[in-house]
Amino acid sequence: MRIVTLAASGSFLLAALGTGSCSPENPPVEPAADELVFGQFYGECSGERCIDIYKLDTRHQELLEDTKDAYPTTTAPYEGAFVPLATSFYRRAEDLGQYVPAQLLREPNGPIGQPDAGDWGGYYLEVNKKGKRSFWLLDTQKRNLPAYLHPLADTLRARIDQLP
Known part of the structure; x- marks a missing residue:
């Protein structure tokens, strides 16, 4: 697995795309997850978009x-009932895995910030790699998150807004 770090905005675990042929010098690249x-998710909410998990x-x-x-x-990873989308x-x-900071993978499971504390909702993120499940509930208010999670929060918002 290749890990690329970007110093300008914190360390990020990236799934690099292999462009050359596979050989001992150029092995296939594993995805980040x-x-x-x-x-x-939103606790004090009504309607279709209160909880959207993918x-x-x-x-x-x-x-x-x-x-x-x-x-x-x-206390536990999300157990959903998933159906395929188009x-x-x-x-x-x-490309969402490219925005998961390596530093987040060292955090304990559970909440970061105060997700949904003021009825502003939260983000759920779980990384499954080789059978190991790590999960976090992230605050949607960037002022309550460490700076290294700001790009991830922005990306989660943008990706979720594009989905049904």
Whole structure:
């Protein structure tokens, strides 16, 4: 696995794209994660967009949407009931793993900031790599997040807004 860091805005775990042939000198590149589960949630909310959770499966190049729409907990990874979306939606989210900071992968599971504390919602993010599941509930208010998570929060908002 190749890890690329960007010093200007913190360290990021990137899934580099291999452009050359596969050889011992140029092995195939592993993705940053096998699956990313991500979305947004609001506790004091009504209507269709109160809880939107998606699963990005990089091995099968699929984006799936959760039909359970359960409020995520701070104690365990999200257990959804996922159905596939059109390939065009996968294309809108396929690069999301590139925005997951390496520093986040060292954080303990659970909340970061005060997600949904003031009825402003939260983001759910789970990274599944080789059977290991790590998850976080992130504040949507960047003032409550460490600076290294600001680009990720912006990207989550942008990607979720493009999905059904």
